[in-house]
Amino acid sequence: xxxxxLLLGLLATGTMHGYELKRAHDSxxxxxxxxxxxxxxxxxxxxxxxxxxxxxxxxxxAGPDRTAYTLTEQGRATLDQWLSSVEPPMxxxxxxxxxxxxxxxxxxxxxxxxxxxxxxxRAHTERLRELTALKTAPSATVDDVVAADYAIAHLDADxxxxxxxxxxxxxxxxxxxx
Amino acid sequence: xxxxxxxxxxxxxxxxxxxxGITVDIGEGEIVAVTAPSGCxxxxxxxCLAGILRPDAGEVSWRGHRLDTWSxxxxxxxxxxxxxxxxxxxxxxxxxxxAENVALPLxxxxxxxxxxxxxxxxxxxxxxxxxxxxxxxxxxxxxxQQRCAxxxxxxxxxxxxxxxxxxxxxxxxxxxxxxxxxxxxxxEQHTSVVLVTHEPRIAAYAxxxxxxxxxxxxxxxxxxxxxxAGGSR
Numbered sequence: 075x076x077x078x079x080l081l082l083g084l085l086a087t088g089t090m091h092g093y094e095l096k097r098a099h100d101s102x103x104x105x106x107x108x109x110x111x112x113x114x115x116x117x118x119x120x121x122x123x124x125x126x127x128x129x130x131x132x133x134x135x136a137g138p139d140r141t142a143y144t145l146t147e148q149g150r151a152t153l154d155q156w157l158s159s160v161e162p163p164m165x166x167x168x169x170x171x172x173x174x175x176x177x178x179x180x181x182x183x184x185x186x187x188x189x190x191x192x193x194x195x196r197a198h199t200e201r202l203r204e205l206t207a208l209k210t211a212p213s214a215t216v217d218d219v220v221a222a223d224y225a226i227a228h229l230d231a232d233x234x235x236x237x238x239x240x241x242x243x244x245x246x247x248x249x250x251x252x
Numbered sequence: 253x254x255x256x257x258x259x260x261x262x263x264x265x266x267x268x269x270x271x272x273g274i275t276v277d278i279g280e281g282e283i284v285a286v287t288a289p290s291g292c293x294x295x296x297x298x299x300c301l302a303g304i305l306r307p308d309a310g311e312v313s314w315r316g317h318r319l320d321t322w323s324x325x326x327x328x329x330x331x332x333x334x335x336x337x338x339x340x341x342x343x344x345x346x347x348x349x350x351a352e353n354v355a356l357p358l359x360x361x362x363x364x365x366x367x368x369x370x371x372x373x374x375x376x377x378x379x380x381x382x383x384x385x386x387x388x389x390x391x392x393x394x395x396x397q398q399r400c401a402x403x404x405x406x407x408x409x410x411x412x413x414x415x416x417x418x419x420x421x422x423x424x425x426x427x428x429x430x431x432x433x434x435x436x437x438x439x440e441q442h443t444s445v446v447l448v449t450h451e452p453r454i455a456a457y458a459x460x461x462x463x464x465x466x467x468x469x470x471x472x473x474x475x476x477x478x479x480x481a482g483g484s485r
Contacts, residue, residue, distance in 0.1 A: 199452060199461070206456040210432050226453055233452045 077109070077117050078126075082153040085127060085145040092118060092141070105221040118143055126152055171232060175239065176250075184247040188240060195236045202229045253280050253315065255412055255444050256301055260310035263296050270296040271307070272467035278412065281442035283435060285458035287449055293467045294448045295416055301446060302335055302414045303327035332361055336410035336443070338434075340420040342401030344389040350376060350400045351385040357408050375403035379433055395426030402434050412444045419454060431457055 084090065084098045092114050099109050121127040126149035130142045145153070171194060178187040208214065209222035239246075256278040263271040270293040278284055278301070288294045299305040300312060303319050304327075312320045314334070319327060331337070336357075344353045354372035359365065376382050379399040381392075389397050398418065405413055418434065419427030435457050438445045447458055455461050463470045 199456070202452060202456040206453070210435065210457070212436075226456075230451075230453045 076156070077113065078121055079153065079156045081114070081117055081121065082126060082145060082149050082156075085143055086150065086153060089130065089142050089144045092143070095143070102217065103221065104217055105225065121149065125149075169232075171236070175243070179243075179247050179250045184244055187243050187247065191236050191240050191243065195233060195240075198229050198233050198236065202226060202233070205229070254278070255280050255282075255315060256446075257313040258297075258301060258310065259313075261297065261300055261307045261312070262309040263293075263300060263305065263307050269467050271300070273310070274464070274467075274469060276301075276462055276469070278444050278446060280411075281439070281444055282460065283438060283445040283447060283458045285447045285449060285455035285461045286464065287452070287455045287461055288464035288470075290450060292464045294450075294464055297464065298414050298416055298446055298448050302337060302412075303330055332357065333408065334411045336405035336408060336413040338401055338405040338413065338415040338418045340417040342389070342397040344397055344400055344404070346389055349386050349388055350381065350392070350396075350403075353389070353400055354404045354407050357404060361408060371407055372403070375407045376400065378437060379403045380429075393426070394422050395430065398422060398426070398430050399433070402430060406434075406437055406441075406443070409441055410443055412446065413438060414446050414448075416448045417450070418447070419451075420449075427454070 080099065080103075081095055084095055084102075087098075090098065092111065095118075096109060096111055096114050099106075099114075118127060122129060122143070126146055127143045128146050130144060174190060174194075175187050178190055205222045205226050209219045209226070211218075214222075254277050258274055258276050261271045261274040262269070274293075274297055276284075276297075286294045286297060296305065300307050300320070303312070303314075303322070306320055310320075311318055314330065319330065322330070344350070345356070348356070351369060351372045354375055355365075355368035358368035358371055363371070373382065373385055376385050376399075379402055381396050381399045381403070384392055384396050384400060389400070392400070398421070402418070405415075413434075415434065419431055422430065431454065435445070437443075445458070447454070449455050
């Protein structure tokens with residue numbers, strides 16, 4: 075995830091304090107990995123150093139840090155460029171799941187790899203059910219549904235891979251040890 | 253209370269076994285997904301549970317009464333009054349409008365024409381396709397047709413709904429809308445659902461999953477209560 079660009083995007087909606095940015099992040103990306111305050115301030119510091127945001131100066135009246143941040147012209151240009159650029163579609167085939175099966179086949183046997191695949195499949199299935207319950211709850215917002223959809227589609231893809239790999243693991247093991 | 257109970261179901265088509273000893277219970281209001289790769293007997297299991305097919309061996313009980321030994325007429329009556337069935341391709345009657353299609357099971361069960369139409373309109377509205385009431389299937393999208401078929405399957409307020417790949421012919425979003433409404437309405441009226449699918453993301457709508465492989469329940473499969481690997485019960 076690109077935290078700097080996300081913060082630039084949030085600031086494009088108006089000047090904000092660090093804690094307001096954190097709150098805006100949490101409400102727009104409800105299922106995301108939590109964003110620590112420290113990370114918000116560290117990122118803002120770098121954005122300010124690079125001239126992408128400007129601080130409007132601390133108000134010394136309240137709180138430890140009441141500095142507000144504004145997007146600069148240069149910041150807006152950087153944001154526009156990021157929005158227009160396509161992300162590289164999976165340039166490397168990299169996944170902890172994939173790596174774990176490779177290592178299991180190297181250091182153990184086909185049963186070990188299979189046991190892992192089955193256990194992972196079950197964990198994925200449980201998470202799939204959790205997210206499906208979340209998005210179908212009557213209280214679900216579009217934010218919730220869209221976030222859950224993203225995760226569901228990826229879990230679904232992983233599950234398909236786990237299924238087919240379970241069917242191929244014996245052949246794969248033979249190839250690794252031939 | 254257990255609605256449906258299958259014990260040791262065996263069913264073959266000629267020399268090809270489809271079910272090789274299946275035991276499963278479906279509780280009241282429970283939504284159970286039956287998943288398997290293609291050709292592993294899931295539709296056969298659904299048809300045996302619904303009393304459409306008779307197993308070669310084993311028993312199917314409906315609320316404590318064996319139904320596999322009943323006559324075709326008795327099983328057919330049970331299907332009309334207590335069961336709802338939904339297939340992959342809605343199988344609406346092409347010559348009838350949506351409202352007429354949905355009213356059909358009620359008319360067959362002896363409900364008056366006016367009451368049947370009122371109920372049909374209510375169910376079309378619940379499924380979000382009230383606009384289609386006077387439209388024939390040929391003029392509807394696949395998603396609209398499947399919602400009408402869902403209304404038709406639920407209009408008799410069945411105790412069990414059998415759904416065989418109900419979203420198989422729909423795009424992701426349309427399929428999801430059909431399923432979300434189906435599950436919500438089933439829960440509201442405590443209808444049990446037997447949901448046959450080969451897609452994990454569809455099975456995730458269920459409370460529980462029964463995984464078949466080569467005609468038997470695969471204990472190493474996706475069921476949350478399954479032991480890790482190579483286990484047997």
